[in-house]
Structures are given as structure tokens and as C-alpha cells.
Amino acid sequence: MPIGVALDAGGAGTAGEWIRAAQPTFPCLIDEHHVVADLYGMTNVPSAVWIDERGHVARATENCGSSDAWRFSLDRDTGELPPKAAADAAARQRVYFDAVRDWGRRGSKSKHVLGSDAGRSGPAPLQGDEARAAACFRLATHLLERGSRARARHWLREAASLAPRSWRIKRELWTLDDPGNLFAGDFWRDVDALGDELYYEPPAIEGMPPQATRDGAQLDG
């Protein structure tokens, strides 16, 4: 069964309209403090983890078939993907969700259940700067609840600087004063600064198309 978790510092105020519109038939929870992200080592959305009947991890945290193709082909004015890039994204998601369905049917016999310690191990606990960033983020969300936006912004900045690879933290910071803008703040600056680093680490699933590259001209049309 799916369990959705909205990583939204705005809580029901920002996630609610999406949940009401989607009318999910499964639990859709609201995580304004990003507790699940901290527990499962998620730095961006969408991310997913498979948990078996015994409550153990069957596949560790990974993205759900997203790729970096949009970085190179998205129209930054309209937010639209060219048809080939959109088809590539749909194909990746199909492969991912076929794997999920296979696991749903076959359980531990599914070839997608990872047998290695790395693939099935529980998430590593936060350490050092990442642990401190999580504490700063929790302070920020509490201050947001109290209406102290200026102090919340200060602690979000602190969290983002301590955990620069955490897109969920910086996107919460950037959208704090520009809600609803997917590309608010320094989004494109930081995306462009990625260079050859991936925004979405591709999930290792048989049949998943190769990852797009910066010169992925075939995705432009």
C-alpha cells in the first residue's frame, strides 16, 4: 500500500489543497518538520522507500524514476517540458511503478527487492552538520508556527548552509516568501551550479532508461 508524506513546512495550509484535489485512497500524511526525510535520508522529493511486512526496509531511499533531463530542456519561462523529455520522464516513472507493482504481487520474491546489505539496510543516522541542520530546520518550523517569520527565515538559511545538498531545505527557504513558485529564490542558480552532479540519483532498476546528460540534445525536441 502507498503512504504519501507531504514535506511541507506550511503544513495543511500549503499541502492541503493538493491532497483535496488528488483525493487519495491511501493515507496522505503531512510532515511540516520533515521528520520522515531526516529518518530516511531524503534530500529531495519525490523520494521513496519500500518497507516490507515485517517493518524492514526492502529497498532503501531512492527517487521514484525522476531524471535530470528537465535541467537541460525545461522552458524556464513557461515551466514546460519538450515532448521528448516529457516522454522520457513518463517512461522512467512507468519502469519504477512496474517494479513497485511487481513487489506488491510477489513480495520478497520480487527481483526488485535488494538482497545486499546496502540496498536493504536502514537509513544512516544524521551526523555532524546534517544533524545540526535538522535541528535548525526544526527550530525554523516551530518559529513559523508561532508566526516569527523573520527568525524562521534566519534558521532556514542556517540549515540550508549546513546542508547544501538538501534541496528540500533550500526550497522551503526559497518558497517561504514566494509560495507557489517552483523556481523561487536561487533555484536556477543552484541547479546550474550542479554541473555534472546529479539532481536525481537514478534508481537502480532493470529497464530504467540511461540517465540524461547535459548534451542530451535528443530530449530537446
Add this chain to the structure above:
Amino acid sequence: MNASSAPSAARQPTQAPLSAQGSHGPARLSLRGKEVLDETTTLIYEDRRPIKISSGEGHDLRIAADQLTACTGWELRPEGLCRSGVCVPVPADRAELLDPGGATVNVAVLAELCGQPLVRDDEQHVCVVGTSSVAGIEGAVRGPAPDFALPDLEGIEHRLSDYRGRRVLLFTWASW
């Protein structure tokens, strides 16, 4: 599958913030025989709900010793601070951790002993003690998929462990 399969015991509305010292403002503490009125600080300890505590002199964060386990999960035993089968050694004299009368525990010292980040907003008098590096050891003792409790849009709380016995695709998304 829908949410109605969750056990009824877990389906309670999210509770309001708790107070470690009642709802009547800052507590009076007896420190070194002298009664002082401390400032009130909101303490958020790991994933627990915010509580009001008395902040002592300097950067002390004191909670009543008999509230230690309720507020933090840690228990002070002869062998040290213990939680979920894991114990952290405490210096023999314990003077920094406990006040001389033994009535209060300094959470700032507790955090340092347990390897927890501590961040505080001095303007708003809020302090967060983050997850302990010891939590990884505790997690290994409990099992690899960490449990959590979160509300749905109606404010009904769900725990991951409510769904034990099912295969769960736990996925995240966001409005941003």
C-alpha cells in the same frame, strides 16, 4: 487500501503541546538553597512535542529530574544515561549535569554527553535538541525501518507501525 485499516488506538487527533511544569508559567526552583524565578524557554527535544521549561543561569536548560525520562526518554542510572538498551557514561561527579540538590537536570549538558546538536533562538526563547548520534545504535537495536507518527489532513495521527503486516511504499512529495 485506505486509512480505515489503521488500528483505532492510533487514530487520535494530534495532541496540544505539553508542559513540563504545568500551565502557570515559569517554575520556582531551589538552587543552592536560594529560590530564583527563571525565564521560560520552549524546549523541543528530538521529535517530541514542545514543552515549557525553566532556563537557569547562562545557557543552562533545566528540567525537573523526575521529568527526565518523560521529557527525553533518558534515565539516569548508576551506569550512566540509559535509553533503549544503550547507556552513555556520565562524569563521576555529575556536578554539571545535576544541580547540587539533585532536583534538576541540565539538558544542555545532557545533549553534549549524548552527542546531540543543540540550537537556540535567544530572541524567541526556543531551543531544539536534535537527534542523538546514539540514535543510530538505538535504531539498530529496534530494527531498520524507523517509526514515526504524522497527522493526515483531518489531524488524525498515523504511525508507520500501524501498517505492519502490509508492504508499504513510503513516498514523499511537496507543494514547493
